[in-house]
Amino acid sequence: MSNIYLGYHFTVEPKELGSEILIAELGEKPFESFIETETGFSAFIQKDLWTEDVLEDIYVLTSPEFTISYTIEEIDQVNWNEEWEKNFEAIDVDGKCHVRAPFHPKTDAEFDIIIEPKMSFGTGHHETTHMMIQHLLKTNVEGMKTLDMGCGTAILAILAEMKGAKPIDAIDIDNWCYLNSIENAERNNCKEITVYEGDASLLVDKKYDLIIANINRNILLNDMQAYVDCLNPNGTILFSGFYTEDIPFIDASCTEKGLTYVKKFERNNWVSLKYVKNN
Numbered sequence: 359m360s361n362i363y364l365g366y367h368f369t370v371e372p373k374e375l376g377s378e379i380l381i382a383e384l385g386e387k388p389f390e391s392f393i394e395t396e397t398g399f400s401a402f403i404q405k406d407l408w409t410e411d412v413l414e415d416i417y418v419l420t421s422p423e424f425t426i427s428y429t430i431e432e433i434d435q436v437n438w439n440e441e442w443e444k445n446f447e448a449i450d451v452d453g454k455c456h457v458r459a460p461f462h463p464k465t466d467a468e469f470d471i472i473i474e475p476k477m478s479f480g481t482g483h484h485e486t487t488h489m490m491i492q493h494l495l496k497t498n499v500e501g502m503k504t505l506d507m508g509c510g511t512a513i514l515a516i517l518a519e520m521k522g523a524k525p526i527d528a529i530d531i532d533n534w535c536y537l538n539s540i541e542n543a544e545r546n547n548c549k550e551i552t553v554y555e556g557d558a559s560l561l562v563d564k565k566y567d568l569i570i571a572n573i574n575r576n577i578l579l580n581d582m583q584a585y586v587d588c589l590n591p592n593g594t595i596l597f598s599g600f601y602t603e604d605i606p607f608i609d610a611s612c613t614e615k616g617l618t619y620v621k622k623f624e625r626n627n628w629v630s631l632k633y634v635k636n637n
Contacts, residue, residue: 369397369428457473458472459472474542486630490570493632502522518568519550528553529557567590569594577599601627
């Protein structure tokens, strides 16, 4: 098999939700790597695995909810480390948490998380992940049974374990995220994280002291009752994945189901909210 790749460079509007759906669909194809860009993302497929109809049944490409265009580039002998180094910078959250790739130097941050950046979404660069890290840094999670819902790269589950949470379930509907989460948990020597592939239907008969849900507004609203049902009394739930204008919808659903608002972070019109469950 040759090492020649085709790079699909997608421009997506609205970027976050459209990219999330499109990557999930492309993940069912032989595309093996994704890199976030300013206007969307790039997806890479080995030329030998490419077919003319590779995008034929991708629903989101024809959805009126999104505007998506792309260009294709042939790339010879991709040096993935070089690609990641060009597109993936280490991040520092409040001087306490450092998220880096294996090729970045270690710092003296209290929490040093290593993520293999096979896909740059979920690496901490996005505002929502950054804010969720901030919430976790300010929350005592020692001994808390924890759920990381829509775990992506498992970065939040990893930080939760580093802060003493246990045991931890990490769930994502996307197979790529499931596999990458297992890999990243092992890379960070995590012993308390169990990764599952699936959705909120897996939460039946589960109970947690802390729920982390960084997804998107529609899924959060759809699954809110499932989250509340499996949250222990006095438990904490952290939400993100939505915009400032979505707050009234999220808050109304939380309040209706017995959750009490505690704290908010905002970053570039993205929001992260903290709630607790009343007795």
